[in-house]
Amino acid sequence: MIKVQINLEDKKYYIFLNHNIFDYIARFHKKNYPGCKAIIITDNNVKKFYLKKLEDKLTFQSIKVNSYSVLSGERSKSFKNLEYLSEKIIKKGINRNDIIYALGGGIVGDLAGFLSSVILRGVKFIQIPTTLLAQVDSSVGGKTAINSKLGKNLIGTFYQPSAVFIDPNTLSTLPRKDLLAGYAEVIKYSLIDDKIFFDWLNKNVKDNLSLTTEKIIKVISTCVKKKAKIVKLDEKEKKSRMLLNFGHTFAHALENELNYKTRHGEAVSVGMLMAMKLSCNLGYAKQKDFNLLETHLKRLKLPIKLNNLSDKKKWLSKDILDKMQKDKKSYKGNIQFILCRGIGSAFIKKNIDNAIVKKTIEEFLI
Ligand SMILES: NC(=O)c1ccc[n+]([C@@H]2O[C@H](COP(=O)([O-])OP(=O)(O)OC[C@H]3O[C@@H](n4cnc5c(N)ncnc54)[C@H](O)[C@@H]3O)[C@@H](O)[C@H]2O)c1
Incomplete structure (x- = not known):
């Protein structure tokens, strides 16, 4: 135990x-x-x-x-x-x-x-x-x-x-799609502060997500320990706990746009890539980090584009941006982003030019 x-x-x-x-x-x-x-x-x-x-x-x-x-x-x-x-x-x-x-x-x-x-x-x-x-x-x-x-x-x-x-x-x-949606949150932990864990996942998590008994225990216990540490430091999400929202500012807006008819973890998958892309566009992360993440998500058949979440929806970047500005973690329309300086190095950033955010969203429309 x-x-x-x-x-x-x-x-x-x-x-x-x-x-x-x-x-x-x-x-x-x-x-x-x-x-x-x-x-x-x-x-x-x-x-x-x-x-x-x-x-x-x-x-x-x-x-x-x-x-x-x-x-x-x-x-x-x-x-x-x-x-x-x-x-x-x-x-x-x-x-x-x-x-x-x-x-x-x-x-x-x-x-x-x-x-x-x-x-x-x-x-x-x-x-x-x-x-x-x-x-x-x-x-x-x-x-x-x-x-x-x-x-x-x-x-x-x-x-x-x-x-x-x-x-x-x-x-x-658990249906496979729900298992995968949960796996998106596993990747999130590695992106926040643990490149070694990301590399381990990349090496050990096969395309079909069939994990051995020991490996699933390692995955769950690693994540739970990370969450325990963060919650201890900041139970009420005043600062460091916000890092757990990596990809979620985008994801919540996407879920809202789809009237919550998508799985949370699927929206998080696209949201994490968007956060990584925004980090690249602002010069914090490198394209190679984006590629590594995208390839890993793709191998697992997790969504990487807006059309993977719903091909019926007509996506508009301004609507997504608008939803992000109304998020409970935004203040007077100023969105609080979790960005990263590469895999395993997330940080909180406010006051980002909306035009860059919009341009980043647009890269996921095609
Ligand atoms: N409180 C938090 O800190 C926190 C963090 C992340 C997400 N959330 C919330 O979690 C929710 C999503 O949770 P979820 O992804 O677990 O979705 P869920 O609870 O809807 O479960 C997914 C599906 O799997 C079914 N299911 C559950 N366990 C099963 C099992 N063992 N075997 C077969 N079927 C099973 C459920 O009936 C459901 O259809 C969202 O509302 C999200 O906002 C909360």
């Missing part, structure tokens, strides 16, 4: 990483929260594969369980679901000591995390991420959110889980 500690000023918790972890989760609950109910939130896909397994392990330890499921998809991160789940859970009975479990991908994690932070003014919650994206990124660090009609993740809290349990075996049922 790999254990990574998240050490924050007013909270410490562990991320547990191992194959076949469900038994351990039930024993952990029994030991740490005796007499407390487990409230599981999942989605309709994950329910089919893992809900009964988790329920059985918990009830075997004589833990009372109530489970709730939402539809899969970004639309589930909504006020409607927050209300639906809150009313159901309150009606069934919830106590301040009970534990909410988020069993699923980033969508279930963000929704269940937000719900946990407000129901009864906050109850403990535990993440059991079942997508690669959630295992390497969204389940760690305590960002929770639902979407507003005006944009993604605009309503949310910083609310840390009490533990995160990662079982890489759950990835065996």
